[in-house]
Amino acid sequence: MKKIILFLFLCLFSISFSQTKKYSISGHVLINNSTVKSQIVVTNTNQIFYPNDNGYFNIAKLEVGVYYLNIYAPGYTNISDTIEIKNGNIYNLLYNLKENINELPEVLVGSESMTGGELGIRKLPGSAYFISPLEIQKFNYTDIHSVLKSIPGVNIQEEDGYGLRPNIGLRGSGVSRSSKITLMEDGILMAPAPYCAPSAYYFPTTGRMYAVEVLKGSSQIKYGPFTTGGALNLISTPIPQKLTGKLNINGGSFWGRNIHGYIGNTHGNFGYLVESFNYGSNGFKVLDNGGNTGFNKNDFITKLRYASDKEARIKQSLSIKLGYCQETSNETYVGLTEDDFNLTPYRRYSGSQMDVMTSVQNQLSFTYQIQPKKGINLSTSFYRNNFQRNWYKLSSVKDSLGNKVGISSILADPSSYQRHYELITGNTSVGEESFYVKGNNRTYYAQGVQSTLDIDYTTGELSHDLQFGIRYHQDGMDRFQNQDQFSMNNGIMFQTAHGELGTESNRVRSAYAVATHLQYNLKYKGLDITPGIRYEKIDLKEIDYGKYDPERIGTDASLKSNSIEVFVPGVGFNYSLSPKATIYGGIHKGFAPPGTTEGSLPEESINYEAGTKFFGKHLNLQTVLFYTDYQNLLGNDLAATGGNGSGSFYNGGAARTLGAEFFASIDALKAIGLKCKLRLPITLSYTYTNAEFLSDFESDFESWGDVYTGYEFPYLAKHQLSSRLSAHYKNVEFHINSKYNSTMRAQAGNEDLNSVEHIPAFLIIDCVAKLHVNQNISINLNIQNITNKAYVVALRPAGLRPGLPRIIQLGINANL
Structure with a gap:
């Protein structure tokens, strides 16, 4: 009789242990193999997790089952993934986020962006720079002169201190009222009168911009009428x-x-x-x-x-x-x-x-x-x-x-x-x-x-x-x-x-x-x-x-x-x-x-x-x-x-x-x-x-x-x-x-x-x-x-x- 009771106790303990055993999901969230501040939402449990400074995350204390992950970082395309835990931990997941130029489906992006973002400039046959949303957020600049000063080949003459009427040139093209560059917002000409009076007494408000692109070289001939220096979008x-x-x-x-x-x-x-x-x-x-x-x-x-x-x-x-x-x-x-x-x-x-x-x-x-x-x-x-x-x-x-x-x-x-x-x-x-x-x-x-x-x-x-x-x-x-x-x-x-x-x-x-x-x-x-x-x-x-x-x-x-x-x-x-x-x-x-x-x-x-x-x-x-x-x-x-x-x-x-x-x-x-x-x-x-x-x-x-x-x-x-x-x-x-x-x-x-x-x-x-x-x-x-x-x-x-x-x-x- 004692042996039977001991056997039943061990069975119950093993069942209880198997029901309470916890697992984990871990891995990295990166952008071009670099880290970024991101968050992971487990949508079916309403939990939010934040990867550390190395992009590493570990979601622990999970039971056997299916989990729906949504990986998100400002300025980048969301990634959704379904993970099923059966009888062990899930290791070494890798989520590489891609820049999201305007959050339209990828096939409908080209009209607003010249470069296609940081990934796009790698393929362009010319000098190009993409200032991403995360870069813009670092300094919260409202002056386009300040935003562009880290980009080589950009010539700037300040005027009022606040960038209300910018003077921008590219590769020595001349800076007066930005009249020698093709100025666009979302791919549309934005100088007051680009052909007959291109001097930019109006300039798009920099502080509300999501990203900035500078394009120079042969690939910018698509964006006239000014093709000597380059284009700013x-x-x-x-x-x-x-x-x-x-x-x-x-x-x-x-x-x-x-x-x-x-x-x-x-x-x-x-x-x-x-x-x-x-x-x-x-x-x-x-x-x-x-x-x-x-x-x-x-x-x-x-x-x-x-x-x-x-x-x-x-x-x-x-x-x-x-x-x-x-x-x-x-x-x-x-x-x-x-x-x-x-x-x-x-x-x-x-x-x-x-x-x-x-x-x-x-x-x-x-x-x-x-x-x-x-x-x-x-x-x-x-x-x-x-x-x-x-x-x-x-x-x-x-x-x-x-x-x-x-x-x-x-x-x-x-x-x-x-x-x-x-x-x-x-x-x-x-x-x-x-x-x-x-x-x-x-x-x-x-x-x-x-x-x-x-x-x-x-x-x-x-x-x-x-x-x-x-x-x-x-x-x-x-x-x-x-x-x-x-x-x-x-x-x-x-x-x-x-x-x-x-x-x-x-x-x-x-x-x-x-x-x-x-x-x-x-x-x-x-x-x-x-x-x-x-x-x-x-x-x-x-x-x-x-x-x-x-x-x-x-x-x-x-x-x-x-x-x-x-x-x-x-x-x-x-x-x-x-x-x-x-x-x-x-x-x-x-x-x-x-x-x-x-x-x-x-x-x-x-x-x-x-x-x-x-x-x-x-x-x-x-x-x-x-x-x-x-x-x-x-x-x-x-x-x-x-x-x-x-x-x-x-x-x-x-x-x-x-x-x-x-x-x-x-x-x-x-x-x-x-x-x-x-x-x-x-x-x-x-x-x-x-x-x-x-x-x-x-x-x-x-x-x-x-x-x-x-x-x-x-x-x-x-x-x-x-x-x-x-x-x-x-x-x-x-x-x-x-x-x-x-x-x-x-x-x-x-x-x-x-x-x-x-x-x-x-x-x-x-x-x-x-x-x-x-x-x-x-x-x-x-x-x-x-x-x-x-x-x-x-x-x-x-x-x-x-x-x-x-x-x-x-x-x-x-x-x-």
Whole structure:
């Protein structure tokens, strides 16, 4: 009997033990073999697990059964997996997340992204960079200059400190109002009037962007009209696949603030996104009379999408995007004399107290995408952008003798214009002395339809990708300006005369353009060859009604027109030396459309590049040499560059730029095989650029002047160096970002820089500390220009302009 009882007890114990035995599921979550902050949701138990700093996870105390895992990281495609536990632990699972450019099905991505993300740039036959959502989130920059400063080959001239009106060039193409690059948002041209008035007085709000792409070399001929330097594409927040929300609130120095929020979801076939961004400050400059020098900018975006079922034989989607952006900024073209800058670099003269920019931009686009069969994708977009702005700002001063002098001349030589200088700085005016404040009232539009057909197929060992695109585009600018007069009394300006609209500048400009491109990629084993050609037909017109016809009757109107047809060919190659290393090169024609100015020729050049790419487990590396041979270089008369603001183009004749770019990122501790919870990623980029004119000519373009062979380009640093050191430990991040620019000359020449007007070299350091309270909430402390260095960013349009002083901001970021 005792033996029977003992036997039954052992049976019950073994049954009980088998029922309570627990198992585990473990493995790693990585991105390109690097770690990322992610989460794993076990959907049928409602549990959330967070991999450690090495990407390792261990889900313990699991019973026998089936478990549904959802692996998620912001900015990357979700992975779903089903794991069944039978009689043992599950080890060594590996989930490699892929970047999600816009969270549409993979076959419908191409219309919004130029590169295809970090994985895509490995295959491109040219120099390209993708700034991912995770990179953007590190510093929460709202200034595109700051976002791009780690990218080699990008030339930048700061202006207002906040990046409201960026000046960006690529490989020496010229930085003035970003007018020499192809600027896009979600693959759609976004300059106010890209063909007839490309100067970007409107620039997409950087703070609401999801990712940023920079494309240079032969592969960017698809993205005209500007093909010399390259293209810049800003990717806006995508419609999420599941309920997702975000709220970022940051505030600090000079009452600066930026508030960014959105919410979106996809219900079956329907998706939506609603987003807002507010950005403002009271300004870091100090007006002599104590007025506001800050700004306020509001941006609202709504997106809607209807897509076919994932299982549908023919996949389709229709997307609608609506945007509204309003800005009021108390900005000026008035800088400082050198002596005043050395004493008080953030001073603003009383004469600029009336200066203010008001603008409104709205955008609307419809995008239809269809995949009739696997390997064939068609995307068509209809778009319309409107932009209205009035920059009301001081342009000139008249003394008691009736001498009217522009602000640029006054501040460049205050001793020769002593009385004008005294008036600008607040002296009471007498008699006929006046301040002329110009209302630069302009309206722009851009509209068109573009369509791209992409066909992928294979024949034996050959892979083919054929892309054909066509775009019909119209844009226009209406200048309807006036000029008021003011007097000064004890530092306060009061109006004495009102100028009628249309009596200062009164003209209308328009452009009609048809562009097509054909690009073919042939892949055989490790070799990619990509020839392509672009065709542009552009008709430009301008009607100038003059200053005495505000009713636009047209009695004395003058008409200008210009027509251009051009073929822009290019070819590039990419050869894989190994799964990690490639070499690439290319040659293509550079082009930029001229204006309506009589005798103005298009900008034309031949561009060469050759480089290497290496993408390892802990090290990424890009190097490239480039050479641009200009047959004709174009300059543009802009008030922003100290000119008259006519918008006329100048032929600069032959010129050349050459240089080298270097970019490297390494996870230092992992690279040397040190296993610890601390991570030390390091990023380094360097650009060398040498650019000079190869012909003699006379020019009214202030930054050029009279040019002789061998003169170097102005506003182009020969050496640019950027570095970033990061530290990640558990739930804490710390980043230090530095940017060095060598001395730049302010006007074309070949004299020693110290003997002529120049912008001195500067080194600026930013840092950020971030604490992740949990997976959804983080707190960050951002410090820009940590040393509080007072530095000069430009001597134009009028006088010396300071860069941003030390800015401290504290913020909280919350994700739904």
